[in-house]
Amino acid sequence: MKRIPVLLTLMLFAPMALADTVSAARGLIGRVLPDNADLFSVEVIPQENSLDVFEVESVGGKIVLRGSSGVAAASALNWYLRQYCLVQISWRGGPVTLPDPPPRVVQKVRKTTPFDWRYCFNYCCFSYSMAWWDWPEWERAIDWMAMNGINMPLAVTGQESVWREVGRSLGLGKDDMDRFFVGAAYLPFGWMGCMDGWGGPLTESWIDRHAALGKRILDRERELGMKPVLQGFTGHVPAALQEKFPDAKFQQLPSWCGFPGTTFVDPHDPLFEEIGRTFITEQTRQFGTDHLYASDTFIEMSPPSNDPAFLDAMGKAVHGAMRAGDPDAVWVMQGWLFVNNPDFWQPPQAKALLDSVADDRMLVLDLYCESRPAWK
Numbered sequence: 001m002k003r004i005p006v007l008l009t010l011m012l013f014a015p016m017a018l019a020d021t022v023s024a025a026r027g028l029i030g031r032v033l034p035d036n037a038d039l040f041s042v043e044v045i046p047q048e049n050s051l052d053v054f055e056v057e058s059v060g061g062k063i064v065l066r067g068s069s070g071v072a073a074a075s076a077l078n079w080y081l082r083q084y085c086l087v088q089i090s091w092r093g094g095p096v097t098l099p100d101p102p103p104r105v106v107q108k109v110r111k112t113t114p115f116d117w118r119y120c121f122n123y124c125c126f127s128y129s130m131a132w133w134d135w136p137e138w139e140r141a142i143d144w145m146a147m148n149g150i151n152m153p154l155a156v157t158g159q160e161s162v163w164r165e166v167g168r169s170l171g172l173g174k175d176d177m178d179r180f181f182v183g184a185a186y187l188p189f190g191w192m193g194c195m196d197g198w199g200g201p202l203t204e205s206w207i208d209r210h211a212a213l214g215k216r217i218l219d220r221e222r223e224l225g226m227k228p229v230l231q232g233f234t235g236h237v238p239a240a241l242q243e244k245f246p247d248a249k250f251q252q253l254p255s256w257c258g259f260p261g262t263t264f265v266d267p268h269d270p271l272f273e274e275i276g277r278t279f280i281t282e283q284t285r286q287f288g289t290d291h292l293y294a295s296d297t298f299i300e301m302s303p304p305s306n307d308p309a310f311l312d313a314m315g316k317a318v319h320g321a322m323r324a325g326d327p328d329a330v331w332v333m334q335g336w337l338f339v340n341n342p343d344f345w346q347p348p349q350a351k352a353l354l355d356s357v358a359d360d361r362m363l364v365l366d367l368y369c370e371s372r373p374a375w376k
Contacts, residue, residue: 018044024223025065025073028143032077032089036098040065042073048112052151056080057108069225074146079111091144113149119229120145121154122334122367123188123296131185138217146224153221154294155228156191158214160207162231162283167238169278176240178202192299193236193264194256211286218287229332230283232293233276233321235314239263245271251304264297267310267317276321284326291328292363299337302344308352315356331357335366335374 025042033039040063047053047068054076055066063080067073081087084103087096130137138157145153160181167177182190183199184206190196221228242250242263249266256262265272280293295318297303303311322329338345345353354364366375 020223021067021070021073021225024070024225025067025077028070028074028146028224029065029077031139031143032147033096033098036096036102039063039098039102040077042067044068044073051113051116052149053110053112054079055108055110056105058104058106063102063105069151070223071146071149071151071225074143074224075111075149078147079109080105083109089144089147091141093140117152117363118149119152119154119365120150122336122365123154123156123192123294123299125154125188126156126191127185127188131187135213135216138213139220142217142220142224145221146226151226152292153226153228155214155218155221156231156294157217158207158211158287159191159231159283160202161211161214162279162286164207165282165286166275166278169282170241170275171244172238172240176238179240180238189256191231192296193234193253193262194300195259196239196262198259215287222288222290227290227292229292229294230287230289231279232295232318232329232331233272233279234295234297235264235267235272235318236297237263237265237275241265253298253301253304256301264304267314272317273321273324276318277324280322280325280329289326291326292330292332293322293326294332294334295322296334296337299334300340302341306344306349308348311349311352312356315353319357319361329361331362333362333364335364336368338374339368339372 021044022042026037029040029042030037043064043066045053045055045066045068052068052072054068054072056076056079057064065073065076065080067076078089081089084105085098087098089096163180164177167180178201179197181200181202182195182197184202186195186199218228239262248271249269251264251266253261253264265275283289297314297318303314319329319331322331338350354362366373369375
């Protein structure tokens with residue numbers, strides 16, 4: 001008797017998932033081509049060897065876009081627009097004029113991506129380009145990402161709401177958090193542990209609005225089949241925490257670009273995992289999870305020790321804190337630290353950090369590889 005509900009669930013899930021993918025893709029087409037959306041139909045096809053695939057074909061009076069996900073179907077649309085209509089969509093939006101009549105695709109086109117993960121953004125984008133974005137800008141950017149095959153975007157908008165609750169659980173007051181949070185134009189550099197408080201404080205209403213915006217961003221990205229990368233605990237904490245936990249061991253990080261050094265929980269101290277668990281648990285409560293977490297502890301700063309044993313412990317602590325809150329956690333790390341500070345990250349130091357976590361639990365992003373490929 002217990003098997004029947006499981007079978008029914010499986011039978012009901014597949015049509016619902018297909019309908020969700022079609023609906024997500026049709027929604028994107030309607031936003032990008034509001035005057036021409038009826039020219040297209042959307043169908044779902046299986047992946048090829050666990051990789052996304054799309055097809056484009058003219059059937060009757062329709063351009064049929066087939067994809068293994070919302071992202072794949074959006075990529076099919078982009079392929080048709082670029083290759084057949086000579087139209088390019090930017091993330092700034094704008095009117096789009098298609099040829100009349102629209103070109104037919106006589107011979108079916110089929111494309112399979114060679115990549116499991118297609119990543120977008122680094123932290124600095126959230127300051128340099130996106131500090132003042134609201135939903136209209138984000139909606140256009142998410143559509144653009146989907147049309148260009150992105151399935152793994154960095155999504156850290158609204159994490160101040162998580163830290164606000166974590167701070168409260170640790171006994172910190174509003175003044176303590178105000179000295180920790182940087183202003184809206186400097187958020188990435190607070191997230192990466194480079195500075196505290198600069199340009200702040202943030203108002204409660206700002207934090208609430210951006211938590212709501214972050215949820216909206218994640219809902220749309222997941223609707224299209226993306227797996228967003230959320231924030232992981234880096235070890236960077238409000239300085240006031242030292243007074244609340246006088247027996248815990250903390251490290252003072254060196255100055256970044258002339259700003260005062262920030263406070264870091266020593267990776268050997270049990271408090272590191274405790275805060276990390278609390279952070280991931282609260283973040284999951286507010287934003288859900290796809291088990292991918294960004295953490296860049298020393299992005300443009302030298303660690304307090306170059307001892308490989310310390311760096312190994314740090315890596316284990318960062319991932320251990322993620323796993324304490326999510327056993328399926330994968331650490332997503334920018335490889336920029338190796339490019340930016342090669343004098344520190346000699347082979348023994350790099351090996352200690354990279355070997356501290358199993359290969360299938362860490363992804364290293366080589367975001368400057370077109371000029372200076374760190375992986376070589």
